[in-house]
Amino acid sequence: MTAAAxxxxxxxxxxxxxxxxxxxxxxxxxxxxxSPYFFSWDNFVxxxxxxSVAGIIASAVTLLxxxxxxxxxxxxxxxxxxxxxxxxxxxxxxxxxxxxxxxGLLIGLLNGLIVTVLRVNALIATLGTLALLRGxxxxxxxxxxxxxxxxxxxxxxxxxxxxxxxWVFLAAAVIAHLVMQRxxxxxxxxxxxxxxxxxxLVGISSRRTVIGAFLLSGLCMxxxxxxxxxxxxxxxxxxxxxxxxxxxxAVILGGTRLSGGQGTIPGTAIGLFVVAVMGNGLTLLxxxxxxxxVATGVLLxxxxxxxxxxESRDAA
Amino acid sequence: xxxxxxxxxxxxxxxxxxxxxxxxDLDLPAxxxxxxxxxxxxxxxxxxxxLAGDHRASAGTISVDGxxxxxxxxxxxxxxxxRLIHQEINVAPTLTAAENVILGSWPSRGGIVNxxxxxxxxxxxxxxxxVDIPLEARASSLRLGERQILEIARALTGSAxxxxxxxxxSALSDAESxxxxxxxxxxxDRGLSIIYITHRLDEVFKVAxxxxxxxxxQVAMNTAVAATxxxxxxxxxxxxxxxxxDRTIALGTTPARPPVFELRGASSGIDFVDLDLGVSPGxxxxxxxxxxxxxxxAAEVLFGARRLDRGALILEGKPVRxxxxxxxxxxxxxxLPGDRQSQAMFRPRSVAExxxxxxxxxxxxxxxxxxxTSEAALYYKWHDALHIRSERKPEQLIWTLSGGNxxxxxxxxxxxxxxxxxxxxxxxxxxxxxxxxxxxRVIRSAAQxxxxxxxxxxxxxxxxxxxxxxxxxxxxxxxxxxxxxxLTTQELTRAAGRAAGEEAVA
Numbered sequence: 001m002t003a004a005a006x007x008x009x010x011x012x013x014x015x016x017x018x019x020x021x022x023x024x025x026x027x028x029x030x031x032x033x034x035s036p037y038f039f040s041w042d043n044f045v046x047x048x049x050x051x052s053v054a055g056i057i058a059s060a061v062t063l064l065x066x067x068x069x070x071x072x073x074x075x076x077x078x079x080x081x082x083x084x085x086x087x088x089x090x091x092x093x094x095x096x097x098x099x100x101x102x103x104g105l106l107i108g109l110l111n112g113l114i115v116t117v118l119r120v121n122a123l124i125a126t127l128g129t130l131a132l133l134r135g136x137x138x139x140x141x142x143x144x145x146x147x148x149x150x151x152x153x154x155x156x157x158x159x160x161x162x163x164x165x166x167w168v169f170l171a172a173a174v175i176a177h178l179v180m181q182r183x184x185x186x187x188x189x190x191x192x193x194x195x196x197x198x199x200x201l202v203g204i205s206s207r208r209t210v211i212g213a214f215l216l217s218g219l220c221m222x223x224x225x226x227x228x229x230x231x232x233x234x235x236x237x238x239x240x241x242x243x244x245x246x247x248x249x250a251v252i253l254g255g256t257r258l259s260g261g262q263g264t265i266p267g268t269a270i271g272l273f274v275v276a277v278m279g280n281g282l283t284l285l286x287x288x289x290x291x292x293x294v295a296t297g298v299l300l301x302x303x304x305x306x307x308x309x310x311e312s313r314d315a316a
Numbered sequence: 317x318x319x320x321x322x323x324x325x326x327x328x329x330x331x332x333x334x335x336x337x338x339x340x341d342l343d344l345p346a347x348x349x350x351x352x353x354x355x356x357x358x359x360x361x362x363x364x365x366x367l368a369g370d371h372r373a374s375a376g377t378i379s380v381d382g383x384x385x386x387x388x389x390x391x392x393x394x395x396x397x398x399r400l401i402h403q404e405i406n407v408a409p410t411l412t413a414a415e416n417v418i419l420g421s422w423p424s425r426g427g428i429v430n431x432x433x434x435x436x437x438x439x440x441x442x443x444x445x446x447v448d449i450p451l452e453a454r455a456s457s458l459r460l461g462e463r464q465i466l467e468i469a470r471a472l473t474g475s476a477x478x479x480x481x482x483x484x485x486s487a488l489s490d491a492e493s494x495x496x497x498x499x500x501x502x503x504x505d506r507g508l509s510i511i512y513i514t515h516r517l518d519e520v521f522k523v524a525x526x527x528x529x530x531x532x533x534q535v536a537m538n539t540a541v542a543a544t545x546x547x548x549x550x551x552x553x554x555x556x557x558x559x560x561x562d563r564t565i566a567l568g569t570t571p572a573r574p575p576v577f578e579l580r581g582a583s584s585g586i587d588f589v590d591l592d593l594g595v596s597p598g599x600x601x602x603x604x605x606x607x608x609x610x611x612x613x614a615a616e617v618l619f620g621a622r623r624l625d626r627g628a629l630i631l632e633g634k635p636v637r638x639x640x641x642x643x644x645x646x647x648x649x650x651x652l653p654g655d656r657q658s659q660a661m662f663r664p665r666s667v668a669e670x671x672x673x674x675x676x677x678x679x680x681x682x683x684x685x686x687x688x689t690s691e692a693a694l695y696y697k698w699h700d701a702l703h704i705r706s707e708r709k710p711e712q713l714i715w716t717l718s719g720g721n722x723x724x725x726x727x728x729x730x731x732x733x734x735x736x737x738x739x740x741x742x743x744x745x746x747x748x749x750x751x752x753x754x755x756x757r758v759i760r761s762a763a764q765x766x767x768x769x770x771x772x773x774x775x776x777x778x779x780x781x782x783x784x785x786x787x788x789x790x791x792x793x794x795x796x797x798x799x800x801x802x803l804t805t806q807e808l809t810r811a812a813g814r815a816a817g818e819e820a821v822a
Contacts, residue, residue, distance in 0.1 A: 182685050184676045191673050194662040201621065201653055201660065202674040202729065203642035261664045 019306075020253060020270050024277065031281030038284060045162055051250075051276040052169040053078070053224045053231075055269070058247045059169075059176035060220035062268045064213045065251055066180065068193035068260030069115065071217045072126040074224075075243035076133035077107045081225030082235040083137050086148045093151070101222045107133065108218020112211035130244070138237040145236045154230035165227045172220060177265040185212055193260025242293075249296055250275050252303040259311065275299060319382055321346040321509045322367070322398075322478060327376035329362050336362050338533045339376065344478065349500060349510040351524035351541070353517075355553055356775055358530040360513050364480045367511070368400035369393030397477030403486060403607075407463045409456035413449050414438035417469045441469040445499055461492030468499065478509040485519065486608035489586065490791070497523045515606040516790075517546050517813030531555050550809050554776070573597055574633075576768050577649075577737050579614065582627030587613035588792035591627070595737070595768040600759065602783035603772040605812055610792035611741075612654050615772040618739045619651035620644030645674060650730025652723075654741035654772075660726045661714055667725055668695040668710035674729050698728035702758055705751075720751020727758060738762060738769045744778055756781045776808050788812050 031038045057074045064071055081100040088096035107129065114125040154165040180186040188209050192199045196206055224243075229235055254271030256263025278299070279292045324342040328335060337359045344350055354360045365371040367378065369387035377384050380396050387393045407416045417438040422429045435451060442449055447465050455463055464484065471479055481500070485493040500510055500523050512524060520527055521541060529537035529552040537544070537552035575594030582591045588610030595601040603611040616622035617629065620638030628635045631647055638644045641651070653659035662670050668691045672679065679694070680686045692710040699708060702724045706717050714722055723743065730738055743759065744752045759782055763769045771782050779786050785799040788811040796811035 182687070184680050184684060184686055187669065187673070187676050187686055190665060190669070191662045194664050195658070197659050198653075198662060199673075201619070201641050201651060203640075203645040204673070205640075205642060257664070261662065 020255070020267070020274060024270060024274050027274065027277045027281060031277065031284065035281065035284040038281065041161070043280065043284075045166070047273070047276050047280045048166045048169075049163055050279065051272045052163075052165040053228050054243060054246045054250065054275075055169040055272050056172045056224040056227065057217070057220050057243065058250050058268050058272060059172040059265060060213075060217040061247050062251050062254070062256055062263055062265055063176055063180055063186070063189055064217050065248075065256045065258070066193050066260060066263045067189040067209060067213045068196065069122040069210060069213060070126060070248070071111065071214065072123065072244045072248075073107065073111060073129040073133060074217065074221055074247055075240040076130045076137070077104065077218065077221035078225045078228060078240035078243060079137045079235065079237070080107065080133045081222040082229040082239055083141055083146070085225060085229055086146045086235045087140075089148045089151065097226065100225055101219065104218045104220075104222025104225065105215055106218070107221060108215040109211065111218070112214035115214070116207040116210050134237075134241075137239075141235070141237055143237050145234050147234045148229055149233070151230050152233060154227045165231060168223065168227055172223065173265050173269060176216075179216075180265065185209065189213060190261060193257075194262070245300065246275055246296060249300040249303060252307055253299065257311065258304065258307050271303075320344055321381065323377075323379040323382075324367070325377045325379075327363070327366065327378070328374045329359075329366060329371065330374045335374075336533050337366075337373075340530070340533070340535055342528060342535070342538070344509045344511065346477070346509050347504055347507045348525045349504050349512055349523050351520040351527045352511055352513045352530065353515070353520065353527065353549065353553055354530035354536075358553075359533040360530055361482065363530065364400060364482065364511060364513065367393065367478075368398055368480060370400070394474070397475050398480070399471035399476050399478070400480045401464075401467055401471055401482065401484065403482040403484070405460065405463050405467060407455040407466055409454070411455055412451065413442075413453050413455060413458065413462075413466055414451040416455050416463075416466045417441055418473070419470060421473045437473070438469070441472055444472070445469060446502065447495075447499075459492070461488050461495060464488065464492075464496070465499070476508065478511070479503065480511040480513070482513045483515065483607065484512075485514070485516065486606070493519075515813065517549060517810070520549065521546070529553050546810065546813070547806075550806055550813070554805050554809055573599075576632055577618065577770070578630040579617065580628045580630060582614070582617065582629070583625050584613055584617060584622060585625065586792060588789070591789075591792075591794065593787055593794075595770050597736070597766045597768050598763055599784045600763045600769040600771060600782045602779045602786040603770065603789060604774070604776070604779045604783075604786050604808055605772075605789035606774050608791065609774075609789040609812070611772040611774070611789050614789075615651075615654075615739050615741045615770065618644070618737075618770060619649050621651075621653075645733070645735075648736040650674075650733060650735030650738045652727055652730070652738070652740040652743055654745065656719070656722060656726060656746065661722060663715045665714060666711045667704075667706060667714050667717065668692055670714045671695055671698060671725050671728050671732065674733050678733075694732060698725075698732065702728055703754055704728075718748055718751065720747040720755065723747050723751065723755060724758065727755070731758075731762060736767055738767055739772075740769065741772045742774065742778075743771060744773075744775060752777075776805050779803075779808055780805055 037043055061071055081104045084103045085096050085100040088099055111126055111129055114120050115122050154163060156164050188204045192204060192206055192209050199206060250271035251268050253274055254267035275296060278295055282292050320343040322344040324340060327337055327340040329337040340363060352360050362371060366373050369390040369392050385396060414435050418434045423433040423437060424430060438451060445465060449462050484496060504510055524541050527539060527541050527544060527549060528535060529549060573596045575596050578594035579591050583589045591614055603614060605611040613622060617624055620641040620643050636647060672691045672694050676686050677683055679690045695710040704721050704724050706712055706721060714725060743755055747755060759769060771778060773779060783803060786803055787794055788796040788808060790812060798807055
């Protein structure tokens, strides 16, 4: 049992967060030099606030992608749950909130059933529900802005001048982390993502695990919808458009494998900040918002390219 | 005919530190069929892959028509007329028969394919083979044997001079095999050289002119088929040193207890037919057979990964139905699938998680929360009990372990779960020599603890080291049952090399 008996030495592995933290540090140094306002508590709170909606969703999507799945419908799902909330808010707020949460869970259930029962690949299944939900919001919302009053809870700053939306994000991230690392369900999600055949042969039900993961994703859409409606005090046909891009960019940047089986919440958190700091810095430099989209696109491609590179390096 | 088409001299091949071919000499005259035999790992595949340009030799020479050649890649070997037909049948299912034949050598002018000429060429090749396959039929609608013929026809495009078949009959029915033999003889008569890899002795005597046996990377026999017999071939394959080796387990101590787990009249597709077997607590039953014999498929039924078309699976006297491996696991069956990498391991995960996967729910608090400490405790227990060579850290990633140690981790899953029945497929495949003996020890002690163990293997050493009783299968049928002093390497190899249905000759 000496060192010589160990057949293969552990290969040098670049920790996926390590490289990413470097990117984050580089970004911060650059923006810190170019903008004096960058390193201030207010600006930090700003950054965290802008990622809170994407962060809530990314918490569930990390788990989903670790299980080898994908959810493109999150942006439309946020719009749909927000729409339900705002539409019903005139009658009874508690009922409206409950309805939004139920709708979120139903969206998750629908995605899960399409993937497991109809065996449609998750990419296509959720691309379908992305279009479907967005279409429904536009049909029933008649492409108008709907407003909600007395629902600005997410903007309250009870502690450290940090708004409630950020605390919700923090709670979602911590819960997702514990679910992934400490529950049977979380463990099974990792095994399913890393080898579905082997998971089946140790008695893990892929159907139950996948539906569970989509349900969590749906629930997080609804919670994100509650936060976003509160921040905007309104909903429209364009609410949440493109959210799936920032979420998936952050998750992949954070070291989650596209093929599943690997990924963590702390990684995703760093991924979120890399995207958000970039957006924030570009705004401070007065660069137009469309350019930020261009930058996000570049980041997404870089993230997937590094993922592929890591995969091919670890194969064999 | 004095000049051999292909001459191989002193061929060596190493992978990393390990030399797998230690100087192989081979002559292949035009118009002859050479049967290449050898146990798993003897070096057959490596040798033919070098000849087909897929691997490069470390030392030695290859000559074609007397001139020394150097194959940089598969294309170079193809240009000299050497074609390898792989064991797995590779046809494009959505293309037609004709397209599959012509695939890769489309007749074209300036990049535009001449479809009529392609059809004519495909028809000519298939007609030459004397087969009648509709040219416009989609490959997916053809039978396995027909698809293989498409591959042979494809290999004959251009100027083929030597065809290498790698266990071509492993997936074919008897009638299809007969057709293939006829085809091979006619190709030989047209002056082609054929190398024919097989595990089946009867095929050697049916189609081959010369026989070459590889053992441990060296030529153990190279002679005309007419000048030898089965017993000598078996002897050459197995080697003198292991022929009369005593089995290390005590013989004849099998407890006469009723079987706990049985298959009765079980059939599944063409993989196995009318199979009866039973295993008792404390017994190791080996299902021995080559690829395509049905042993792996029978094992799959036992652990719920495959359903029966006919017959019954009986657990403790009662018929059971496993819809999912989870049902088998709940009933107390533990399984080690045949391909560790693709079917058993969670490659990017830790050793502890890989071990604990089937018992998470059992060790979790309230059935929900897994604590890393309890997982680590399991890991330490089995790490020490099975002598798993690792850093002794539960969070070490499993892929950093050697094959044998990975296998021990996967085996420990079921020991931890206290499965009453273990179904192990190729338990020592891809396992280093040192770990092999330890895995044997673990399996035998699992049986001594009163478990019923079924081992499906194509490795005679597994059978010799483990079996209280061995059932030999050929093409989905049981041809021989061996136990006690009858269970020898020679008997096993002889039985497995026999054609299905052939009478047992003691």
